[in-house]
Amino acid sequence: MxxxxxxxxxxxxxxxxxxxxxxxxxxxxxxxxxxxxxxxxxxxxxxxxxxxxxxxxxxxxxxxxxxxxxxxxxxxxxxxxxxxxxxxxxGEESELHVVIGDFCPRPEMLGLLGRFFAQCPATRLHLHFEAVGGPQERLLDGEADLILHRVDKSDPRIEWLDLAKVPFIPVAAPGYLPGAVARAAKPRSLRDYTQCVMRDTARHMPARDYFMIEGAPQCTVPDQLMKKEIILQGMGWGHLPRFLIEDELRDGRLLSIASRHLPGSVEDLVAARRSDRPQGPVLARLWRHLQDKPGEIQTP
CATH class of the missing domain: 1.10.10.10 (Winged helix-like DNA-binding domain superfamily/Winged helix DNA-binding domain)
Structure with a gap:
């Protein structure tokens, strides 16, 4: 032929x-x-x-x-x-791939991205949602141009912009834990209670243990909203970003079980891109857009 x-x-x-x-x-x-x-x-x-x-x-x-x-x-x-x-x-990219991580405030971030890309009609936005180590893995594998998550700030291949501090609080529904455990929670006292944890979407990076209690039964979920609902229903306890549970903490539907033994944490939400690769003009403008508008991403 x-x-x-x-x-x-x-x-x-x-x-x-x-x-x-x-x-x-x-x-x-x-x-x-x-x-x-x-x-x-x-x-x-x-x-x-x-x-x-x-x-x-x-x-x-x-x-x-x-x-x-x-x-x-x-x-x-x-x-x-x-x-x-x-x-x-x-001189402009035809498409950009952006990954939003699991603890990024979605309404604020999607609004910011929507307003930006409305001004770039020739560039198609591919939006992805990943959890735990997935966002950074996609960035390092060349599958994402920009991620909105946490990163290893010591990695020389990555440059970042600090966007917000996100407090994580260990919480449970009223009555899920015995009073003594809830008042002074220690990792060893929680081993008999189901811990709700995020499913890591990383495919080959070493697993990271965020807040994991060794030996505790686990309920694995794909996102923070599912995790919140599981905990609200009294099916487990876990760490959640404070901005997601302000109302529930205020009206008592969720109780903080933070203690000196289980203090929670504060995570850096960043915008990150590769520092070892050339950047196109649309990504460069998006970077400046994020740099100029840190106040639009509010976390209590």
Missing amino acids: SEFTLHDLQCFDAVLRAGGFQAAAESLHRSHPAVFAAVAKLERQLGITLLDRSGYRVRPTPAGKSFHRRAQSLLRELEGLRTHAAQLAM
Whole structure:
């Protein structure tokens, strides 16, 4: 089988879309004989009949239909490549991948990103949600241009902007723990009670143990909202970001079990990108946008 060209595929695709050679030629701004010859050449090169020409209008043969389905994906990729090249020529990225981590305040961050990307219609935002070690792993694997999470600030491959301090508080529903345990919680006294923990979406980085009580039964959840609901229902205890549970702490639906033995923590929420790779102009503007608006991300 000889090699066929993209021009041949485009002519065949146009004939099927337009319903005939003349209409295809007009849509491609080519002559009727040129389009007819390109499709005939494609059939010879493939060794199959793509079009049934026996009727008033040409129709695809079964082989033609099957071949056209596969060809369409290639033609879409070609169109996407052309768009990407045009945007590169303009100096702007055609797409950006942003990962939001599990303890990022979503309404504030999504609002900020929405307002920014509304001003960048030529750049497609791919938004991903990852947990625990997943965001940093995606960044280091080249699958994310920007992450909003915690990072290892000692890693020379990463640069970051501090966005907010996020307090994490150990909490339980009233009555879930005996009074003595709730008043002076110690890790060893919690081993008999289910600890609700986040599922790490990292695929190959070493697991990190955030607040884990060794030997305690565990309930693993995909996000902080599910974790909060499990704890509210008295099915376990766990650490939650304070901004997510202000109302529940205030009205007593959740109780803090923080103690000197179980103090909780304060995590740095950052925007992070690779420091060892060139950055495009849209990402650079987004970086400045985040740098100039730290007050928009509020955590109690």
